[in-house]
Amino acid sequence: MTLVRAGILAALLVAAVCLQVAAFPHVSFDGVVPNLALLLVVAAALVRGPDFAATLGFFAGLAIDLAPPADHVAGRWALALVVVGYVAGRVRQDAGTSAGAAVITVAASSFIGTSLFALSGMLLHDPAVPATEALAVIPVAVVYDVLLTPFVLPLAMRLLRRIEPHRVAY
Amino acid sequence: MSVPSPHPRPSRTVVVLLLLACFTVITLDVRGGDDSPVEPLRSAVGSVLGPVERGTAAAVRPVVAVPGFFRTTKGLRDDVARLEAENARLRGSLATTDIDRNRAAELDGLLAGARSTGYALVPARVVAMGPAQTFTRAVTIDAGTSSGIAPDMTVLNNDGLVGRVIRADRTTATVLLIVDQESVVGGRLGSTMEIGYLRGRGQHGDDAKLDLDLVDQSVTPARNDVLVTWGSRNGAPYVAGVPIGKVTSVRSSPSQLSAQATIEPYVDFTSLDLVGVVVDPDTRGDRPVITAGKQEEQR
Numbered sequence: 001m002t003l004v005r006a007g008i009l010a011a012l013l014v015a016a017v018c019l020q021v022a023a024f025p026h027v028s029f030d031g032v033v034p035n036l037a038l039l040l041v042v043a044a045a046l047v048r049g050p051d052f053a054a055t056l057g058f059f060a061g062l063a064i065d066l067a068p069p070a071d072h073v074a075g076r077w078a079l080a081l082v083v084v085g086y087v088a089g090r091v092r093q094d095a096g097t098s099a100g101a102a103v104i105t106v107a108a109s110s111f112i113g114t115s116l117f118a119l120s121g122m123l124l125h126d127p128a129v130p131a132t133e134a135l136a137v138i139p140v141a142v143v144y145d146v147l148l149t150p151f152v153l154p155l156a157m158r159l160l161r162r163i164e165p166h167r168v169a170y
Numbered sequence: 171m172s173v174p175s176p177h178p179r180p181s182r183t184v185v186v187l188l189l190l191a192c193f194t195v196i197t198l199d200v201r202g203g204d205d206s207p208v209e210p211l212r213s214a215v216g217s218v219l220g221p222v223e224r225g226t227a228a229a230v231r232p233v234v235a236v237p238g239f240f241r242t243t244k245g246l247r248d249d250v251a252r253l254e255a256e257n258a259r260l261r262g263s264l265a266t267t268d269i270d271r272n273r274a275a276e277l278d279g280l281l282a283g284a285r286s287t288g289y290a291l292v293p294a295r296v297v298a299m300g301p302a303q304t305f306t307r308a309v310t311i312d313a314g315t316s317s318g319i320a321p322d323m324t325v326l327n328n329d330g331l332v333g334r335v336i337r338a339d340r341t342t343a344t345v346l347l348i349v350d351q352e353s354v355v356g357g358r359l360g361s362t363m364e365i366g367y368l369r370g371r372g373q374h375g376d377d378a379k380l381d382l383d384l385v386d387q388s389v390t391p392a393r394n395d396v397l398v399t400w401g402s403r404n405g406a407p408y409v410a411g412v413p414i415g416k417v418t419s420v421r422s423s424p425s426q427l428s429a430q431a432t433i434e435p436y437v438d439f440t441s442l443d444l445v446g447v448v449v450d451p452d453t454r455g456d457r458p459v460i461t462a463g464k465q466e467e468q469r
Contacts, residue, residue, distance in 0.1 A: 031307075062195070117303065
């Protein structure tokens with residue numbers, strides 16, 4: 001059963017990453033596309049909590065880092081999404097899971113994720129992103145992620161609940 | 171704090187371990203350079219996800235074409251009229267430049283001798299585009315080593331230079347666009363034959379521009395001057411004579427010795443689709459190689 005669950009999660013990740021690079025560029029805004037993998041990680045954080053989300057974020061980030069046409073240093077998106085999963089998971093415990101809170105969580109996560117990725121690029125000079133360009137891209141990315149939230153997040157959360165192992169009541 | 175939380179407190183161990191794993195991967199990849207241990211993993215993932223991306227792009231392509239179905243006959247008629255007018259105008263300008271062209275072709279023929287003038291191209295389609303959030307301008311094309319594509323090959327399309335291949339997997343390859351910040355192309359000014367280096371700015375969309383640094387700093391490029399690739403040894407990574415773009419603005423400041431020129435590339439990088447990869451004419455692959463012998467006349 002665990003293997004089946006891992007398989008479904010892997011398929012979801014691959015679908016998110018491939019749609020992100022192969023389908024969404026047709027509707028990109030100045031090259032910015034919605035970060036579906038990040039939305040998946042946030043959904044996991046809201047349903048399952050920080051540990052699970054951070055782990056999923058690690059693999060989702062690695063998938064973005066390694067899938068063509070990515071050419072940056074591997075591990076940078078992984079780092080960003082681990083933090084996103086952890087933070088979103090911690091916030092869930094305080095914020096509850098109303099629709100408004102979910103949207104704010106997505107906006108904050110998108111901001112944190114994209115900023116962390118840009119910052120790690122600045123530190124590693126890979127490429128040395130000028131701050132002005134980062135500042136131009138990040139708000140658009142946040143808005144696009146929030147716009148897609150009502151379509152992606154409920155679906156992803158329902159799917160993740162379905163494949164959640166039964167928990168012992170506590 | 172005495173109120174019991176409905177969720178178990180997360181253990182810090184997991185997230186700390188994951189962060190350490192991230193730093194390990196980053197360090198391995200940064201220190202390893204070109205032969206880092208991540209490289210085989212990257213090509214393995216590329217071999218698996220490449221075909222999936224190709225499939226996704228193939229599935230999405232008809233959907234993207236849907237708005238085209240709703241064009242009216244009138245719209246198409248207008249298009250035909252506009253294109254005919256443009257055609258007539260181009261024909262006119264072609265007639266006047268024919269003499270110059272022939273003279274140049276003769277000289278070219280003398281200089282080039284028996285060397286073949288055209289390039290051999292492997293056609294490919296763009297299936298995936300790196301998001302702007304990654305701050306890298308790279309695309310995936312649906313042809314790889316099985317079609318004879320290898321790293322450091324020139325990629326161009328109808329309009330001009332697109333970029334160069336930086337990684338080739340079996341069925342897909344990654345192309346670094348010339349507008350990427352890490353991209354440097356040797357360029358030659360059409361009017362004065364001066365050489366220089368073109369650097370990308372990493373921008374996307376309509377404001378994607380390149381910066382030109384001329385080797386001879388006393389030369390000031392003129393507006394609308396055309397830049398072509400200067401070419402390098404064995405045609406890697408760029409073959410010579412591919413049009414790159416035209417000079418849109420020149421500005422000189424007292425603090426700098428040379429004038430700074432901004433180049434607008436001919437290629438529209440937001441709507442890349444069919445591209446050609448310059449290969450050796452004898453390449454044997456799983457798709458036909460187009461040899462464009464009459465390339466000069468088409469331009």
